[in-house]
Amino acid sequence: MAVLDAIDTLAPIREKVEAGERLDFEDGLTLIECDDLLALGELADLARRVRGGGDEVYFVQNLYLNQTNVCRVKCKFCAFARTRKQEGAYTLSADELVEEAVAQYERSRFTEIHCVNGENPHVDLEFYAEVLRKLRSALPDVHLKFYTASEIHHMSKLEGCTHEEVLRVLKDAGLGSLPGGGAEIFSERVRRLIAPGKEHPDEWFHVHDTAHRLGIPTHCTMLYGHVETYEERIDHLLRLREQQDASGGFLAFIPLAFHPENTVFERRGFTFTTGADDLKMIAVSRLMLDNIPHIKAYWIMMGLPMAQIALHFGADDVQGTVVREEIFQAAGATSGTEQKIPELVRTIREAGRIPVQRDTLYNELRRW
């Protein structure tokens, strides 16, 4: 009976998906309130295919690096950030970072470095630009996916200049694209509760808008599973969709499930999201974001077995080999921090899909 009910509720949405029509806020709420997980997954997969998706599932061979965990913001969801004097605080020099990247490159020949940091108030724009210049010179073939919009905004404050000026300096230094972090949830109510020191969402959007205009592609995320409502999740997705209509430079969306360990919220009794919520977010994202080409099932966040299932819920990317991840590990992730290519290939194949190794810009490098 429950299944029949769900099919009836989803029927008008299915018609829109089949006709290639855009879903609205109310459709988004209907989807996210639906508990028929399999019906949602099937619909999201249909949407992916109607919009031109095939059996390919992408992954990138990458390396995660962090320059500094020192951060001025103190977001309540974060277990990674430290103040400068706190135990475990670090700020690496450009030379230290390059040495680590080059040593790792000898082992794994990655094509991308992904770098996200704290908003360190004790450095300047040159600190960030220097590492890009040195990495570009040491590893000229590697794409540098560096600095979230929040960090770019922070640099503009540090330096007293515009987002565009910061992005131009970084692009000249070797920046290839921006990771999608810092978005959290755009609702001001939630932002005040979980990240009161963080920039206004308009600033986050302004950075991405500027990056897209300068020809710098970016990624986008949403942090869910804390104090936000379903309405606020859908509103977040629609704001991203609107930005993509305007500037078109988002490559992929990555839903990020809140990990509470070692955060203020753990002390308040918050728990990890369930698998059902994670799959639902993948499906609803795919359905609502009709103009963002890829949805990542981030295995660091959901584990590889769940990421494999997410490939039938609208996701077409499992992110990468990663090697060393700190942000989710600090907050209780148990997924490990590295996947070797054969394991990613096996996981994708056994989901009935075609594994495709991509570069950051989704150019195909190899298929199995």
Ligand code: V47
């Ligand atoms: O903005 C921090 C999130 C983001 C926690 O672009 C947390 O491909 C859950 O930018 N529980 C930074 N999430 C990471 C980031 C990212 C990650 C994966 C892929 C990409 C991409 C970018 O991590 C932050 C915040 O939303 N985060 N702490 C936590 N405890």
